Amino acid sequence: MSNIEITLPDGSKQPVPSGVSPIDIAKSISPRLADAAIVARVDGELYDLTRPIEKDATVQILTSRDPESLQVYRHSTAHLLAAAVLELFPETKLGIGPPIESGFYYDFDRATPFTPEDLEKIEKKMWEIQKRHLPYERVYTRKEDGLRKYADAWMKCQLIDERAGEVFTEYTLGPQFIDFCRGPHVPDTSKIKAFKLLSIAGAYWKGDEHNKQLQRIYGTAFFTRQDLEDYLHRLEEAKRRDHRRLGKELELFTVNETVGSGLPLWLPKGATIRRLLEEYILERERASGYQHVYTPDLAKVDLYKRSGHWEHYHDDMFPLMDLETEQMVLRPMNCPHHILIYESKQRSYRDLPVRLAELGTMYRYERSGALSGLSRVRAMTLNDAHIFCTPDQIKEEFSSVMKLVERAYRDLGITRYTYRLSLRDKANTEKFVDNDEMWELGQRVLREAMDSLGLPYTEAPGEAAFYGPKLDIQLADVMGHEETYSTIQVDFHLPSQFALTYVGADGKEHRPVMIHRAVVSTMERMVAYLIELYAGAFPVWLAPVQAAVLPITDRQAEYARTIQQSLESAGIRVTVDERSEKVNFKIREAQLQKIPYMLVVGDREQQNGQVSVRHRKHGDQGVKTLESFLAEIRTLNDTKAVSE
């Protein structure tokens, strides 16, 4: 047998017989490494530990410390799930079973849906199979043989037909189970130590709603029981922070069937937070050269036909209102209105950039199943603006928007976010306007802008707006799920659609470029995010109630009210709890309402014109004069302090 040369991560090279497997190499390095090994990287490709290496290669043994390992591990667990399902329900047809961010899933086609009880049975069966310590074995099969073998598994056949080369790989799990799969996998089921099946849901074959709907089982898997438990705890924590739950408990907003789903009602406390957010961003925009405008929530459909919304965005709009003389629509976006403001007079290059901003309310006909609390609604108010500028100004405008975003995030205490460049899907001309030149230009401009700011981003094809590419800023929630909040879009399409112009230095008409941007997203979505970010315990500057005055007995009621008045006239949001209850009780209530400061006042405080300050997190802060407390809370307010 011939020798090959492998290179290890430390750069050392060693000759080994051809056909050696990564696990052999691991063993030769150290038994501990062999034990910890999950998978290997051979010349950049992930290999099963048992897969022979036939030629000179760079080899790296991956353990649970490498992120790819968890993917492989979960993928193997998904196979274990499929094997268990087939043992229990042999008539089931297999779909696909990939690892995902938070675990894995497997799609099944089966006449009767799985029940929660089935889930338990399946999980038990998985453990049973796990204990057999079955190997995951890589098998090579010729395409035609494969098609024959999987003849009664329609989804597998389809996959093999579409994806398989002349020879493809399959993985067995014990004598019964075999699955068309690229791999790699862990060596055997004994490696799998901690997993849990979480939920059942419908999912369309290949994600297309025209296709058959399958039964998807979600689960998660970790290397250790501890990691699994931590994850489950985080799930609990996420539930605890759920803005829908806190929105009810803290009386922030409500939804009412009679109003309609996706149409939340803002209660006084929630409205206070929203108002503070609105005032905040309007102020920042004023300081950044924006002009605020007001435009109506509806328009004749002609406006949206001209902009292209009607053609490309129709499905997301509420149906037409057919009036006697005209047809109206509720606006799904604000841009056309702002465009008409730009167009309302002749513009000179000296006027540019024109930055028109509005807290614009818009309406989107989200499908009922997509609605959720405050974060997915049908009526929403966007912190919207449209910048009309010359091509030369794009870069600077872009970077000043980014600055605005970063400033806002800092003041709101938002730290977990990533940048995503959303591009069009060229094939989808129904969703995206068909104009290669403009798309190329827009995408190039955005890339250059990001690169010159030195900011890292990922690219997402098919996520663009219908009129152009966008730079989305994705915020991560407690569970790490990302969602678009801020967005900056460079648009060459709408200005040409509306034949916008400005008069240049040369006295001739030129076409401006439009930048669509939203900094703090919609009020609905941002408040939902903030509720979850702070678990309802808002920083002082955003707290709907900043201080609760708690008189110890009725004797201090009058004094308590004067404290309230002094603070309120200084702009602090204060309540007084005058109920005939003990302080303990009042403190508990204020605590549950997550009010930052409790001001306990008894006879002593009254005599000395003081308040006894209790902080929701740090407890008793001792006695202070009203003035010094006021100075303290004012500082927090003015500096928009987010930590406590």
Next chain:
RNA sequence: GCUGGCGUAGCUUAAGGUGGCAAAGCCCCUCCUUGGUAUGGAGGUAGACGCGGGUUCGAAGCCUGCCGCCAGCCCCA
């Protein structure tokens, strides 16, 4: 919209597999208590069990159609 689960007082939940007067805690109201840093005591109001139709002597429970909520698919600020 689709698949699955769910829908009981303002809120959180119980009973509900075998159809026969619907429970509790919190909230709220009244009274007692005036108490110093997480719930003082007593009493009270409150629900024809999401809505409509059906089966039945009788339905919260069974059947059926809607509506809404939750998870996911799809979509997305």
